[in-house]
Amino acid sequence: MASIFMDNLGKVYTGGVRAVTGVNLDIADGEMIVLVGPSGCGKSTLLRMVAGLETISEGSLKIGDRVVNNLEPADRDIAMVFQNYALYPHMTVYNNLAYGLKNRGFAKSEIQRRVNEAAQMLEIGQFLDRKPRQLSGGQRQRVAMGRALVREPAAFLFDEPLSNLDAKLRVQMRVEIRQLQKRLGTTSLYVTHDQLEALTMADRLVVLNGGQIEQVGTPMELYSRPATTFVAGFIGSPAMNMLSSEYLRGLVSAEALSHVPTQADLIGIRPEDLSLAAPKDGEISLTGTLMLLEPAGAESHLHLRFDGHDDMIVARLPHVPDVAEGAKLTFSLPRGKLHPFDRASGKRMA
Amino acid sequence: MQTKRMTFSSKWLPYALLAPQVIITLIFFIWPASQALYQSFLRQDIFGLRTNFVWFDNFNRLFADPLYLNSLKVTLVFSLGTTFLSMSVALLFAVMVNRMIRSRDSYTTFLVWPYAVAPAIAGVLWWFIFNPSIGIMPYMLKGFGYDWNHRSSSTDAMILVIIAAAWKQISYNFLFFLAGLQSIPHSLIEAAAIDGASRFKRFWTIVFPLLSPITFFLMVVNVVYAMFDTFGVIHATTEGGPAQATNILVYKVYRDGFVNLNLGSSAAQSVILMAIVIVLTVIQFRYIERRVNY
Numbered sequence: 001m002a003s004i005f006m007d008n009l010g011k012v013y014t015g016g017v018r019a020v021t022g023v024n025l026d027i028a029d030g031e032m033i034v035l036v037g038p039s040g041c042g043k044s045t046l047l048r049m050v051a052g053l054e055t056i057s058e059g060s061l062k063i064g065d066r067v068v069n070n071l072e073p074a075d076r077d078i079a080m081v082f083q084n085y086a087l088y089p090h091m092t093v094y095n096n097l098a099y100g101l102k103n104r105g106f107a108k109s110e111i112q113r114r115v116n117e118a119a120q121m122l123e124i125g126q127f128l129d130r131k132p133r134q135l136s137g138g139q140r141q142r143v144a145m146g147r148a149l150v151r152e153p154a155a156f157l158f159d160e161p162l163s164n165l166d167a168k169l170r171v172q173m174r175v176e177i178r179q180l181q182k183r184l185g186t187t188s189l190y191v192t193h194d195q196l197e198a199l200t201m202a203d204r205l206v207v208l209n210g211g212q213i214e215q216v217g218t219p220m221e222l223y224s225r226p227a228t229t230f231v232a233g234f235i236g237s238p239a240m241n242m243l244s245s246e247y248l249r250g251l252v253s254a255e256a257l258s259h260v261p262t263q264a265d266l267i268g269i270r271p272e273d274l275s276l277a278a279p280k281d282g283e284i285s286l287t288g289t290l291m292l293l294e295p296a297g298a299e300s301h302l303h304l305r306f307d308g309h310d311d312m313i314v315a316r317l318p319h320v321p322d323v324a325e326g327a328k329l330t331f332s333l334p335r336g337k338l339h340p341f342d343r344a345s346g347k348r349m350a
Numbered sequence: 351m352q353t354k355r356m357t358f359s360s361k362w363l364p365y366a367l368l369a370p371q372v373i374i375t376l377i378f379f380i381w382p383a384s385q386a387l388y389q390s391f392l393r394q395d396i397f398g399l400r401t402n403f404v405w406f407d408n409f410n411r412l413f414a415d416p417l418y419l420n421s422l423k424v425t426l427v428f429s430l431g432t433t434f435l436s437m438s439v440a441l442l443f444a445v446m447v448n449r450m451i452r453s454r455d456s457y458t459t460f461l462v463w464p465y466a467v468a469p470a471i472a473g474v475l476w477w478f479i480f481n482p483s484i485g486i487m488p489y490m491l492k493g494f495g496y497d498w499n500h501r502s503s504s505t506d507a508m509i510l511v512i513i514a515a516a517w518k519q520i521s522y523n524f525l526f527f528l529a530g531l532q533s534i535p536h537s538l539i540e541a542a543a544i545d546g547a548s549r550f551k552r553f554w555t556i557v558f559p560l561l562s563p564i565t566f567f568l569m570v571v572n573v574v575y576a577m578f579d580t581f582g583v584i585h586a587t588t589e590g591g592p593a594q595a596t597n598i599l600v601y602k603v604y605r606d607g608f609v610n611l612n613l614g615s616s617a618a619q620s621v622i623l624m625a626i627v628i629v630l631t632v633i634q635f636r637y638i639e640r641r642v643n644y
Contacts, residue, residue: 051540051544052543052544053540053543053544072543073540073543073544074543074544074545074546074547078544079544080540080541080544082537082540082541083537084535084537086535086537086538086540086541088538088541088542088556089538089560090559090560090562099542099545099547099555100544100545100546103545103546103547103551104546147541147545151545
C-alpha cells in the first residue's frame, strides 16, 4: 500500500505527438482515483505511464517514497487489470494467478495459500483447473482481478476493465470491485470513459481533456460545481444545457439574474433542475415547446424548443408527465441552480 | 457447417464443370501413381527383354538392403536437421523483426526473397560458398583450424546439404512465425512484464507456447519439404555422396531408376515415399486443429 505522487508528468511520443501535459496529482494511500475523459484524452497513456508500460518524458512519478520513473513495470510493485483481461490463454486459471508469484520466487505453499485465498474472495474456486476460454466474460474478469490481488501490490491499476461486459454484469462487477477495493484498502487508479462508472466508484475523480487535467474533486463536487464547460458537458446525463446569458436575460427579469456575474456570457442548466411545478417566489420561469418526450421508466427526458434559441433544451423529470408533443410547457428553475461560465476560456465564473 | 445446394438446369453441366480438375488429377497424379504401384511389382532382366511379376519381392529386397536402410537413416537426419535449423533461424529472425516498428516491412521483404530462388540455384550457391578448393567458407574455417571437405567427410556433406536446404525454407517459416507473433495480443506480454517475467522468460512461457499451433504446422510442412522437395539441392551439391552419406530417399529413387535403370526397385521406393506422404498429410489434417493450445 502506498500513495502515488505525479509531479508535472508529461508524455511526448517519438515523432512529437504530445499525449499528456503537466499532470500534477497526489493520490493518498488507499484512495480510489478514477481517470475519466473522452477517447484520446490521454487517460490510458497516463495509466500506462504509472504502470511502466510507457516511458515518462517529463516530470517525476513517485510510488510510496521511491521515484519510479526508470523502474521496470515488475519493480514498481503495481498490478494491472487490462481491458481485454490479458489472461494467458494456455495456462489454467490457477497458473494464471500463480504466474506472477512464481516469477518472484515465492514458496509453493505460499503461492497456494494466496491463490486459494483470492479464488475464495472472488468465488472462482471451482474454475481453478479451467483454461480462460472455458470461462464466461464475467468469470474472466474475476480471474483478471484475482491475478492482481494475489500479488498484494502497493497499487491497483485498472484500464477500462468493465467495458467488455454486458450492461447488467457491468453494474454487478462495478459494485464488487469497489467493495473489494474498500475492504483491502489498496490505492487504485481506474480508467474509464463511462461517466456513471466514474461517478459511482471514485473517491476522487480526475477529468482529462486533451492530455491535461480539467478538474479534480469528489464526484459530487464535480457534479454540482463543474470548473469548466468541458466538465459540465462531460459529467451528467443528459448533458448540461448551455444558453447564452444574453438570450436568458431577454427571457427573465434582470432581478432574477442579479447574482450571475455580468462577464459570464454562458449559462449552464442541469436538465434535472427544471421542473414542471408552478414557479415559486424567486424562481425563474421558462416556457418552451415540447418536441419529443422520451420516457425512460422511472424518469423522462423532455426535448424542448425555446423561441429564438437554436439548440434544443433537455429537461429531466423524475416521472413521465401526461403531456402531448407540441404542447407549450412552463418550467421553473431555482436561481441558485444556474452555472455561469466564460465562453472564451470555458472557465466557471462563480 | 452449412452447405449450399446448387440446382443445375442441365444434368451434364456439373460434370462438365468438374471435368478439367478431374482430368488433370487423373492424368498427372492417379495414372502415374498407379503405374508406379504396378511397376513396383515387376522386375526386368538386365537387358530389358523380359519382365516378371514378382509380387512384393522388390519391397522385401529393399528392406533387406543396407544401402536402403542407410538412406532411410540419412533422410531422417537430413529432414530433422533441416527442419530444426530452418525453423529456429526463422523464429529468431521473426522475433527480431517483430521488435522493429518502421523498418519491419523492408526487413520482411528482404527475408522473403530467398524463397523465390530455385532449389537448384540455391544448391549451386552453396556449392560455391562451400567449395573445398575455391569456396569462401572452407577458407575461413581453415583459419579456425578446421579442414572442410564435403567430398570426403560425410559429416561435412550432411551439414552442407542441411544448410543449403534450410536456407530457402527460412523465408517461408519466417513469414508464418511473424504472422503468429503479430497475432499475440500485446497486452499479454505487458501483463507478463508486470508479473515480473524477464524478456527471456516471457518468450519461453508466454510467446512460444502461444505459437505452438504454428510451430506444429511448420514442422509437418518442413519435414515434407526436406523429404520430397530437396532433390535439386542434393543434385547440385553432393549428388548423394560421399559414400551415400547424403543419399536421401527421393534422390535414391532417381539414382536407382534413371541412372541405374532398376525401375522395379525405384518404383517400389516411390510407393514407400507415397505412403509416407499420405501419413504425414493425415497427421497434418487430423492433429493440427487439436494441437491448438488454447
